[in-house]
Amino acid sequence: MATSFFKKDSTDIITQNLLGHELTYNSPKGIIGGLIVEAEAYMGIEDTAAHSFQGHRSSANEALYAQAGTIYIYSIYGHYMLNVATQKVNEPQGILIRALQPTHRIKIMEQNRQQKGVNLTNGPGKLMAALGINSLELNLCPLQQTPLDISNRRVKCPQKIIAAPRVNVSQGNWHDRPLRFYVANNPYVSGIKKRDCDFQTNGWQ
DNA sequence: ACATGGATTAACT
């Protein structure tokens, strides 16, 4: 993806615009990936939920301070989380990619994760496991220099985008800001109820 | 964050 996709807009707008783009990973087993159906914006030093809150900076979150399009991966409880920096150098904002609707070589992802159906990629740790990424190797790398890529344009357009508070952000002034965005009625959105899913359209136009 | 198992509630024939 071209870095021009980022920077021109605020990170929350970029996050909404990212829904429907296709994330691909040129893995040793083949090209795998899917449509981005859920993501969260982290708005930088003002954002009480951001790793860069109040300018916090360490070797672990250095990627947030890098150029737009830089990959930021961190691990928690043995799971890996995929983020992308969205602004200019020293403007530490980013997007957490939370869920994919698989489109490429689904069987490979099923093997990587030992799961099937919506469970394959309906969470930030699950999608990384499905892709077979289980290290920090790509942290700090610009997207375009890695086997990971995001399509320049939307492959599909959401019928409707829902904005909601971020997952597991319960404290701080920003705890209830609507910075989690997802494709309404898409079955691969984390925590979505079956009764709210549209299995005909998956929420796309 | 995720997987699992058990309890509770909803849906269906």
Next chain:
DNA sequence: GTTAATCCATGTC
């Protein structure tokens, strides 16, 4: 009444 969906508590790096 049976089956499915949802909710809740626990253990895990």
